Amino acid sequence: xxxxxxxxxxxxNSSRQDIQKTYRRLAKLYHPDVxxxxxxxxxxxxxxxxxxxxxxxxxQQAGPYADNTISQQQYDDYRKTEAYEKFRxxxxxxxxxxARMRYEKFMKxxxxxxxxxxxxxxxxxxxxxxxxxxxLFLVLFLLPVVLAFMNHWTxxxxxxxxxxxxxxxxxxxRDNRRNYLLPGNFYYTPQKIRELFFExxxxxxxxxxxxxxxxxxxxxxxxxxxxKEIRYSTGGFRQHNINYINxxxxxxxxxxxxxxxxxxxxxxxxxxxxxxxxxxxxxxxIIWRLIIGMISGGLLGSLLxxxxxxxxxxxxxxxxxxxVRIVIWLFSIVLVSYxxxxxxxxxxxxxxxxxxxxxxxxxxxxxxxLGFIFGKYASLPLLKQYPEVASKFREGYLVYNxxxxxxxxxxxxxxxxA
Numbered sequence: 001x002x003x004x005x006x007x008x009x010x011x012x013n014s015s016r017q018d019i020q021k022t023y024r025r026l027a028k029l030y031h032p033d034v035x036x037x038x039x040x041x042x043x044x045x046x047x048x049x050x051x052x053x054x055x056x057x058x059x060q061q062a063g064p065y066a067d068n069t070i071s072q073q074q075y076d077d078y079r080k081t082e083a084y085e086k087f088r089x090x091x092x093x094x095x096x097x098x099a100r101m102r103y104e105k106f107m108k109x110x111x112x113x114x115x116x117x118x119x120x121x122x123x124x125x126x127x128x129x130x131x132x133x134x135x136l137f138l139v140l141f142l143l144p145v146v147l148a149f150m151n152h153w154t155x156x157x158x159x160x161x162x163x164x165x166x167x168x169x170x171x172x173x174r175d176n177r178r179n180y181l182l183p184g185n186f187y188y189t190p191q192k193i194r195e196l197f198f199e200x201x202x203x204x205x206x207x208x209x210x211x212x213x214x215x216x217x218x219x220x221x222x223x224x225x226x227x228k229e230i231r232y233s234t235g236g237f238r239q240h241n242i243n244y245i246n247x248x249x250x251x252x253x254x255x256x257x258x259x260x261x262x263x264x265x266x267x268x269x270x271x272x273x274x275x276x277x278x279x280x281x282x283x284x285x286i287i288w289r290l291i292i293g294m295i296s297g298g299l300l301g302s303l304l305x306x307x308x309x310x311x312x313x314x315x316x317x318x319x320x321x322x323x324v325r326i327v328i329w330l331f332s333i334v335l336v337s338y339x340x341x342x343x344x345x346x347x348x349x350x351x352x353x354x355x356x357x358x359x360x361x362x363x364x365x366x367x368x369x370l371g372f373i374f375g376k377y378a379s380l381p382l383l384k385q386y387p388e389v390a391s392k393f394r395e396g397y398l399v400y401n402x403x404x405x406x407x408x409x410x411x412x413x414x415x416x417x418a
Contacts, residue, residue, distance in 0.1 A: 004050035016055065023051040049091040114187040115221070117417070123184050130180055133169050140166035197264075200257050207256035208386045209263075209311040215254030220263070220313045220418075222251045222389055224397040244401050253313070253386045262310045263418055266301035270416050273297030287333065287356070288346040298415075314415050316385055317399060321370040321378030322411065328366065329359050360408050367402040 005012045010022050030043040037043070114120075144158040173180060188196075196218055205215040229245040255263075277293030278286065305312055336351040370378040380393050400410045 004053050007046055007050040008054065019051070019054060023047065045092050045096060048094065049088060052091040052094065053088075117188065119184075120186050120188055123186060126183055127181060130173075130176075130183075133173065137166050137169040137173065140169070197261065203254075205254040207259055208253050209259035209313060210256045210309065213256035213258055215256055217255050217257040217260040219252035220255050222253060222316065222386075224249050224251065224389075224392050224399060225401065226395070226397045227401065244403070246401070249392065249397070251386070251388050251392065253389065255313075258308070259310050259313075262305060262308055263313050266304060266312070267416065267418050269301045269304070270294070270297035273300060274416070283344075283346050285337065285346045285348045285352075287348060287352060288337065291330075291333075313418050315383040316381045316389060316393075317411050317415055318382050319379050320374065320382060321367060323382070324370060325363060325366055329355075329363070332358070361404050364402040364404045364407040367407050371402070 005014070008019060008022055008026065010019055014022075026047045027044065030037070030040050030047065140162040143162055144156050147158065148154070148156040176183070200216040203215050207213040207215045209220075225246040225248045227244060228247050231243040231245060273296045274290065274293035277289045277296065281289050281292065283289050283292070302312065332355050333348075333352070336349050336355055338347040338349070339345075340347070367378075376394070376396050379398055381390075384390075385393065399414070400406060
């Protein structure tokens with residue numbers, strides 16, 4: 001076995017800070033969740049053992065660590081004792097538990113991500129883009145030939161402009177030919193979808209969304225986070241990095257089969273309403289078409305839930321601070337809009353681009369300002385929530401961080417797709 005300092009790739013006179021820094025780097029490099037190496041798990045246990053020994057056990061054998069007076073002979077003699085074997089076994093067991101715990105956490109997060117449907121949506125979009133790429137390749141490749149055949153032969157020289165782009169797309173298609181039309185596996189197979197909508201689970205829990213109904217369907221998983229720390233680092237001009245360190249929890253809200261069906265229908269209603277208003281409603285401003293689509297989809301979905309006596313699963317998004325932000329931004333859009341009464345129409349001037357940019361970038365600052373003025377009450381939901389969810393909100397947990405772009409896109413995405 002190598003000397004522990006050699007395992008950690010540090011000199012024997014290294015400081016504790018240097019050893020900790022090196023260990024974190026190596027642990028991240030060889031962690032089984034990250035590394036694809038077949039011996040990653042063994043390597044991770046080895047460096048953890050070396051780190052535990054140097055940081056905790058070695059100083060106890062040699063006195064103050066700064067003296068670093070252990071000789072190679074003393075080290076070799078210690079390795080022959082029962083204390084060393086006991087320590088080595090405990091250190092490797094600890095490393096194994098750490099690796100296994102993080103792996104299981106990773107798998108839970110991965111499973112939650114798959115169940116959210118985001119992966120399937122991204123996969124579907126990838127397939128659509130790749131199909132469009134095939135059509136674009138054919139158009140770029142055949143366009144000069146068709147134009148030359150139908151008009152004049154000199155148009156074949158358009159190939160100088162179109163064929164290089166066709167070649168790039170064709171090269172990409174060739175490199176990914178084995179799985180081009182199916183780059184991954186969908187999580188929600190027809191069997192899983194059938195189970196979600198038709199199979200009921202035996203339970204003694206009551207549904208939170210439908211009074212008097214058993215929670216015999218898939219629960220609604222609500223992810224909340226609490227900001228612990230913001231880390232800022234800089235490497236000079238234009239090299240800045242900010243990391244949000246969060247404490248995350250996931251709460252399963254019990255839901256009945258009836259509530260699950262109705263919540264799924266409201267998602268479809270919102271999507272269809274937005275799609276219909278954007279492409280078919282006779283209003284000049286696409287921003288207002290989007291707004292009207294969202295409002296109409298929300299109203300229709302809410303009307304359906306009210307008629308069926310079922311609570312919405314997105315009411316946790318409606319807080320005092322969120323409501324104030326919506327009012328402010330809608331008022332800003334109204335200021336740059338013109339409403340025609342002769343033939344109902346809505347126009348926006350060029351300032352709309354500035355307003356939309358401000359909404360995307362500065363909404364997070366408005367969120368921070370409201371949080372500074374009203375404290376945690378700015379993020380508390382206005383409507384009644386599941387008891388465990390309500391208690392976490394009172395403890396300061398949030399739905400999302402006040403990050404530019406994210407503070408606008410994330411609640412919109414959650415509201416549509418629930």
